[in-house]
Amino acid sequence: MTTITLDNLKKAYGETVIMEDMNFTINSGERLVLLGPSGCGKSTILRMIAGIEEITSGEMRFNDAVINDVTPGERNVAMVFQNYALYPHMTVEENITYGLRVNKVPEERIRERFEEVIDALDLRKYLERKPAELSGGQRQRVALARATVKDSSVFLLDEPLSNLDAQLRVSARESLTDIHERYGQTIVYVTHDQTEAMTFGDRIALLNFGELQMIDTPENIYHKPANIFTARFIGNPPMNVLENSRYAEGQIIIGSQGVEIAPSWVDYINTHANGQALYVGIRPENIGVSLTDTQNTLRGVVRNIENQGSNYANYIDLEGEIICAVTDRRVAEVGDTVYLTLDNARISFFEQNSTNNIGYPVDIEATIEKITGIHA
Numbered sequence: 483m484t485t486i487t488l489d490n491l492k493k494a495y496g497e498t499v500i501m502e503d504m505n506f507t508i509n510s511g512e513r514l515v516l517l518g519p520s521g522c523g524k525s526t527i528l529r530m531i532a533g534i535e536e537i538t539s540g541e542m543r544f545n546d547a548v549i550n551d552v553t554p555g556e557r558n559v560a561m562v563f564q565n566y567a568l569y570p571h572m573t574v575e576e577n578i579t580y581g582l583r584v585n586k587v588p589e590e591r592i593r594e595r596f597e598e599v600i601d602a603l604d605l606r607k608y609l610e611r612k613p614a615e616l617s618g619g620q621r622q623r624v625a626l627a628r629a630t631v632k633d634s635s636v637f638l639l640d641e642p643l644s645n646l647d648a649q650l651r652v653s654a655r656e657s658l659t660d661i662h663e664r665y666g667q668t669i670v671y672v673t674h675d676q677t678e679a680m681t682f683g684d685r686i687a688l689l690n691f692g693e694l695q696m697i698d699t700p701e702n703i704y705h706k707p708a709n710i711f712t713a714r715f716i717g718n719p720p721m722n723v724l725e726n727s728r729y730a731e732g733q734i735i736i737g738s739q740g741v742e743i744a745p746s747w748v749d750y751i752n753t754h755a756n757g758q759a760l761y762v763g764i765r766p767e768n769i770g771v772s773l774t775d776t777q778n779t780l781r782g783v784v785r786n787i788e789n790q791g792s793n794y795a796n797y798i799d800l801e802g803e804i805i806c807a808v809t810d811r812r813v814a815e816v817g818d819t820v821y822l823t824l825d826n827a828r829i830s831f832f833e834q835n836s837t838n839n840i841g842y843p844v845d846i847e848a849t850i851e852k853i854t855g856i857h858a
């Protein structure tokens with residue numbers, strides 16, 4: 483099995499630097515998802531791992547071996563691209579086994595591997611068909627089968643499901659998970675779809691403009707974002723990061739209003755925030771909305787309500803800043819004055835200058851862990 487290390491990796495096209503100081507490790511046998519907006523460098527990283535994109539400087543290692551100058555063929559990686567690239571004149575069976583035959587893999591080994599893979603991907607019924615006679619999802623599975631039979635310890639996928647409809651995506655993802663459970667390769671998976679990243683990744687590496695923003699489990703990326711970019715990229719609707727908010731003397735102040743926060747937060751901020759100006763972040767589902775005022779609430783006016791099927795996204799004007807609160811039933815109407823409570827176990831504070839999350843006090847983390855089972 484293969485651990486992949488990116489050590490101070492730099493990629494430039496002439497004068498244009500796409501990324502530099504890229505450092506992270508992909509553990510042997512894990513499913514790492516590279517996620518981020520268009521142009522952030524996901525495919526470039528994948529292609530450098532595959533060996534089809536030159537590395538400008540730094541080291542790429544497979545286990546302890548530096549592979550910068552190792553040819554793609556010698557890296558023992560399998561890759562699936564967005565457009566599948568099946569041979570149109572070959573049958574499904576020929577498409578799957580062609581690469582092995584070219585590489586003169588013994589016939590017995592080809593048969594053994596082929597039989598395993600077509601069952602894992604449920605392709606036995608289609609072996610004699612040509613790609614044009616298959617649905618998008620079936621073609622996708624053939625492309626996956628062709629990559630899987632290679633017996634590689636590293637499996638690279640670049641937006642492999644992007645041409646499929648929502649239902650097919652789910653079943654193709656299940657096939658991929660089955661393959662991974664069976665063969666245990668190190669998988670690197672590129673997507674810009676956060677749902678795909680959250681459901682498929684053991685860990686997610688989130689990138690923006692060639693910089694690594696956070697690499698962690700989906701749970702931590704969602705609940706404990708390392709910085710404002712991560713907080714706003716993940717989640718739909720995303721985390722509210724209130725730019726006219728500030729922290730002062732045990733209170734979150736928004737405009738002319740203030741709410742007290744838990745004493746553990748106050749202690750934590752006093753020791754860790756170093757007098758830095760802070761923004762408050764809170765996810766829409768961690769805000770309580772009520773028509774009646776209780777203690778320690780923020781008052782706002784509902785400007786818009788989106789019916790999301792199982793939920794309602796309420797957009798509430800808090801003295802000029804819009805905050806989104808998600809409720810599971812319709813609690814107010816547009817124009818109503820509402821009172822908001824913030825779940826203290828789910829607040830984040832970000833330093834205004836660096837945009838980094840200041841972290842969480844221990845007992846808040848324990849509360850989070852009790853609710854979700856996530857270790858801090």
Ligand SMILES: Nc1ncnc2c1ncn2[C@@H]1O[C@H](COP(=O)(O)OP(=O)(O)OP(=O)(O)O)[C@@H](O)[C@H]1O
Nearest residue numbers: 495498500518519520521522523524525526527674
């Ligand atoms: N041959 C090239 N010459 C110059 N710049 C390039 C070249 N190839 C890619 N880039 C730039 O490198 C950056 C990263 O591209 P990359 O394809 O890795 O992004 P991505 O995150 O995979 O995007 P997408 O989700 O749109 O596929 C982009 O800004 C792109 O314009």
